Amino acid sequence: MKLPTDPRWVNLAGKTIEDVLADHAFCEQKAASSCISMIVKYSDFEKVVEVLTPVVAEEWGHFERVIRELNKRGMQLGKQRKDEYVIQLSQCKKKGGSREQQLMEDCMVNALIEARSCERFKMLWKNLDDEKLQKFYHDLMVSEANHYVNFIDLAKEYNPEEEVKKRLEEFLEMEADIIENMEVRGDRVH
Numbered sequence: 001m002k003l004p005t006d007p008r009w010v011n012l013a014g015k016t017i018e019d020v021l022a023d024h025a026f027c028e029q030k031a032a033s034s035c036i037s038m039i040v041k042y043s044d045f046e047k048v049v050e051v052l053t054p055v056v057a058e059e060w061g062h063f064e065r066v067i068r069e070l071n072k073r074g075m076q077l078g079k080q081r082k083d084e085y086v087i088q089l090s091q092c093k094k095k096g097g098s099r100e101q102q103l104m105e106d107c108m109v110n111a112l113i114e115a116r117s118c119e120r121f122k123m124l125w126k127n128l129d130d131e132k133l134q135k136f137y138h139d140l141m142v143s144e145a146n147h148y149v150n151f152i153d154l155a156k157e158y159n160p161e162e163e164v165k166k167r168l169e170e171f172l173e174m175e176a177d178i179i180e181n182m183e184v185r186g187d188r189v190h
Contacts, residue, residue: 001112001119003176010123012186017133018075019187020124025066026080027117027189031147032059034110042103047157051150058147062140069136085178085190086113092174100158108171111151113190116175118144120189 013020035052042048070077089112093105121141125134155164 001115001175001179002172003179005116005119005123005179006184007123008184009120009186010127012184013120013124014128014186016187017128017130018070018073020189021066021070021073021075022078023081023188025063025070025077027083028059028063028066030083030086031110031113032056032063035059038103038106038110041106042099045099045103045158048103048154051154055147055150058143062143065136065140069133081188083188083190085116085182088178088182089113089171089175092171104155104159104164104167107151107155108167111148111155111168112171112175114144114147114151116179117189118148 035056039049039052039056067077086109089109093109094101097105118141121137121144124137125141128134128137152164152168155167
């Protein structure tokens with residue numbers, strides 16, 4: 001990431017942990033749904049199906065873990081909220097081009113979402129007072145780091161490596177701009 005999360009975020013998140021957990025559950029659900037959509041859209045790309053099928057199961061497993069955590073704490077899932085970060089990042093995708101280039105655009109968005117989630121989970125792991133939540137977020141942080149790599153590797157599987165590196169650099173710049181201009185809120189993951 002070119003721009004780290006504002007350190008105020010974790011302090012705010014620690015004060016609104018029910019909101020963070022609920023938002024986190026929806027993030028995991030959306031991650032699983034996004035991978036399913038990519039598998040359907042690129043079903044003729046063998047590596048996409050091979051790599052993303054286990055990610056779907058893992059993301060859904062994370063969704064279930066977050067729901068269990070909410071339930072253990074007597075908290076509610078509530079209603080899904082719009083994820084302005086994901087909406088703005090998705091608007092950075094180039095339209096048109098080959099299917100391989102479209103795959104690269106989808107991979108870039110998903111990779112950066114996973115990377116930002118990983119960064120925020122690391123902040124929660126290192127800064128929350130609740131030891132059980134610290135371990136919970138440490139475990140999820142490790143998993144999210146692998147997902148980022150999966151998406152970058154998939155982009156490279158179907159596009160020239162230099163093109164992928166260049167596009168990733170462009171996305172990192174756009175993502176930093178999005179983060180810089182977003183309000184710091186502790187009631188959501190992104």
